Amino acid sequence: MADSNKIFTAAAGSNIAFIKYWGRRDDALNLPANSSISMTLDSAVSTRTSVAFSRKLDRDRLYINGEEEQLDGSANEKTVFMKRILDHVRSVAKAKEHVLIVSENSFPSSAGMASSASGAAALVTALDAALGMGMDERGKSILTRQISGSACRSVQGGFVKWNRGVEKDGADSYAVQVADERHWPELMDIIAVVDASKKRVSSSEGHSSTPKTSPLYAARPAFAERGVGVVEKALVARDFQTLAEAIMRDSNNMHATMLDTWKPIMYLNDKSREIMYAVEDLNSRKRGYVAAYTFDAGPNAHLITTREHRKEVLGAIDAVSGISRVIESGVGAGPELLGEAEALIDAAGLGPKRPPRKA
Amino acid sequence: MADSNKIFTAAAGSNIAFIKYWGRRDDALNLPANSSISMTLDSAVSTRTSVAFSRKLDRDRLYINGEEEQLDGSANEKTVFMKRILDHVRSVAKAKEHVLIVSENSFPSSAGMASSASGAAALVTALDAALGMGMDERGKSILTRQISGSACRSVQGGFVKWNRGVEKDGADSYAVQVADERHWPELMDIIAVVDASKKRVSSSEGHSSTPKTSPLYAARPAFAERGVGVVEKALVARDFQTLAEAIMRDSNNMHATMLDTWKPIMYLNDKSREIMYAVEDLNSRKRGYVAAYTFDAGPNAHLITTREHRKEVLGAIDAVSGISRVIESGVGAGPELLGEAEALIDAAGLGPKRPPRKA
Numbered sequence: 001m002a003d004s005n006k007i008f009t010a011a012a013g014s015n016i017a018f019i020k021y022w023g024r025r026d027d028a029l030n031l032p033a034n035s036s037i038s039m040t041l042d043s044a045v046s047t048r049t050s051v052a053f054s055r056k057l058d059r060d061r062l063y064i065n066g067e068e069e070q071l072d073g074s075a076n077e078k079t080v081f082m083k084r085i086l087d088h089v090r091s092v093a094k095a096k097e098h099v100l101i102v103s104e105n106s107f108p109s110s111a112g113m114a115s116s117a118s119g120a121a122a123l124v125t126a127l128d129a130a131l132g133m134g135m136d137e138r139g140k141s142i143l144t145r146q147i148s149g150s151a152c153r154s155v156q157g158g159f160v161k162w163n164r165g166v167e168k169d170g171a172d173s174y175a176v177q178v179a180d181e182r183h184w185p186e187l188m189d190i191i192a193v194v195d196a197s198k199k200r201v202s203s204s205e206g207h208s209s210t211p212k213t214s215p216l217y218a219a220r221p222a223f224a225e226r227g228v229g230v231v232e233k234a235l236v237a238r239d240f241q242t243l244a245e246a247i248m249r250d251s252n253n254m255h256a257t258m259l260d261t262w263k264p265i266m267y268l269n270d271k272s273r274e275i276m277y278a279v280e281d282l283n284s285r286k287r288g289y290v291a292a293y294t295f296d297a298g299p300n301a302h303l304i305t306t307r308e309h310r311k312e313v314l315g316a317i318d319a320v321s322g323i324s325r326v327i328e329s330g331v332g333a334g335p336e337l338l339g340e341a342e343a344l345i346d347a348a349g350l351g352p353k354r355p356p357r358k359a
Numbered sequence: 360m361a362d363s364n365k366i367f368t369a370a371a372g373s374n375i376a377f378i379k380y381w382g383r384r385d386d387a388l389n390l391p392a393n394s395s396i397s398m399t400l401d402s403a404v405s406t407r408t409s410v411a412f413s414r415k416l417d418r419d420r421l422y423i424n425g426e427e428e429q430l431d432g433s434a435n436e437k438t439v440f441m442k443r444i445l446d447h448v449r450s451v452a453k454a455k456e457h458v459l460i461v462s463e464n465s466f467p468s469s470a471g472m473a474s475s476a477s478g479a480a481a482l483v484t485a486l487d488a489a490l491g492m493g494m495d496e497r498g499k500s501i502l503t504r505q506i507s508g509s510a511c512r513s514v515q516g517g518f519v520k521w522n523r524g525v526e527k528d529g530a531d532s533y534a535v536q537v538a539d540e541r542h543w544p545e546l547m548d549i550i551a552v553v554d555a556s557k558k559r560v561s562s563s564e565g566h567s568s569t570p571k572t573s574p575l576y577a578a579r580p581a582f583a584e585r586g587v588g589v590v591e592k593a594l595v596a597r598d599f600q601t602l603a604e605a606i607m608r609d610s611n612n613m614h615a616t617m618l619d620t621w622k623p624i625m626y627l628n629d630k631s632r633e634i635m636y637a638v639e640d641l642n643s644r645k646r647g648y649v650a651a652y653t654f655d656a657g658p659n660a661h662l663i664t665t666r667e668h669r670k671e672v673l674g675a676i677d678a679v680s681g682i683s684r685v686i687e688s689g690v691g692a693g694p695e696l697l698g699e700a701e702a703l704i705d706a707a708g709l710g711p712k713r714p715p716r717k718a
């Protein structure tokens with residue numbers, strides 16, 4: 001069934017959560033303890049993924065940023081889920097061919113930024129096209145969630161809510177769009193990339209260990225659920241004051257439950273804190289919120305602001321040493337199918353021997 | 360009534376909490392939300408305080424480490440409480456004279472370590488002697504608590520529990536000895552002093568703001584109360600394994616509620632975290648706990664260990680750069696009255712004009 005002479009390419013943006021997902025209620029299905037809400041990022045923080053099913057392939061092959069990765073999870077446990085998804089879609093689409101997956105991020109690997117959200121959303125979009133499955137947004141979101149939880153929010157553009165759901169099989173745990181990318185185009189994310197040492201605890205491990213070992217965590221799901229309601233209303237009303245405080249408090253709350261985990265998980269470093277203080281000071285000088293900081297499972301600061309305050313925010317972090325790169329992103333649209341290319345696997349240089357740089 | 364020609368000197372050790380006090384249920388009386396338990400430190404981390412009441416003094420005078428401090432709280436809000444305590448004891452003892460207080464720490468001011476615990480305990484001990492009040496341990500502990508909460512545990516030696524109490528006036532909120540300093544003399548505290556920037560939020564402010572603004576804090580008092588029970592049993596049984604894990608988890612739990620406070624309170628820095636990881640790695644190599652880290656309201660690491668593992672602990676933190684000083688303390692005895700000196704204020708050079716270096 002698979003279209004064996006075609007390459008299907010899709011691009012998807014990452015997302016930054018305003019109310020975070022931290023802690024699973026089901027490890028195998030990536031079912032979250034609480035709902036979350038995010039802004040989809042644009043092409044500045046995106047992944048482009050090409051897939052081709054072909055009988056000429058001797059096995060499934062995966063290249064991320066030019067490096068071959070094993071699908072047995074030896075490099076990265078997300079590839080285990082990817083393999084599971086591949087087997088699932090092949091079985092649904094009755095495809096027997098092996099697949100070549102070539103994935104490239106729009107930002108350098110050295111930026112130390114997670115690409116699982118944009119990568120998983122782009123992959124599912126490309127697979128859907130390649131196998132002609134015609135999945136709806138809900139189906140794509142659920143499949144993406146199973147590769148990487150937060151990634152399910154990247155299947156939509158604009159502002160996206162991932163409802164925790166109540167079903168045991170996760171059938172109602174998927175992302176829905178709250179408002180599209182044209183609703184509040186002035187909003188932006190200024191990402192201050194700071195040097196990070198290797199994580200001692202992966203986020204996947206933390207999603208499991210925090211709920212089990214943090215005595216404080218019990219209060220988080222209800223707090224986050226309320227936060228999702230507050231942020232959704234603030235987004236609809238374009239109320240930056242309410243939005244900013246909710247974003248910062250939720251980030252701190254999540255990192256607090258991480259620190260309370262045994263053993264403790266600590267992603268913020270001195271640079272993260274310096275940036276937090278710089279934002280506090282800027283807001284204090286302006287006598288109102290003009291920026292909000294938020295941190296995922298790492299020390300990079302995401303500074304949510306509006307275009308009119310962009311220069312002030314850049315000025316505020318200018319004095320912080322140790323920021324290795326600044327990436328600016330607006331509100332992104334959902335995944336985009338970039339068209340299909342008629343190309344033989346051999347002709348495209350995508351044969352099993354030579355790892356390609358570009359799709 | 361005050362013995363106007365005599366100088367009374369007392370020394371008291373600081374203390375390191377194994378289960379921390381963080382969060383008040385009453386701001387004015389320094390009544391804690393939960394009980395706490397600590398080890399009293401020895402002369403390495405202590406304060407020596409001399410007091411003299413004399414009609415020759417034109418006003419109350421306070422010198423800390425050779426610097427005059429105003430009792431109006433302009434330098435330090437603890438001096439407001441000190442002034443209140445002075446007025447209280449003078450009224451009880453029917454003394455009318457002004458007082459000269461000269462306080463010196465055994466560790467340099469530049470170490471950035473809190474001296475309020477040892478300072479308050481030494482002051483109350485010296486005042487009690489100078490005014491011939493004959494206070495019992497409970498009375499001294501309650502008075503000390505009102506200057507600085509955790510200080511009330513320094514009125515006893517060895518291992519000390521501060522019961523939160525239930526009375527509104529704090530009459531049952533004071534420290535009792537669990538075991539004296541001879542019970543487990545092998546235990547020690549290796550303090551790694553790291554450079555700290557000025558605190559953005561004082562601990563006194565945090566004791567008030569955390570309970571009011573942290574959604575996670577609600578779970579802390581019960582967790583800490585259980586921890587006090589666990590630590591008390593472990594101390595009685597000299598069970599280092601149980602003690603070590605309880606100490607580390609409580610420290611992380613307290614700092615997590617700080618981070619969850621609005622605005623966030625962050626005392627740990629990259630050096631603190633490096634030391635935590637060094638302790639994790641050491642314990643992991645030894646396949647059991649040989650040391651526990653704990654942090655008060657600042658980045659200095661207190662490493663609780665036993666004398667047999669002292670060298671391993673020093674070795675483990677040797678690789679951490681940015682430790683400016685290491686102070687070692689054993690289990691300390693309670694406050695000691697160092698005797699009274701017959702000395703005219705004038706003769707001792709303690710007149711109102713020249714700030715003295717030594718009592």
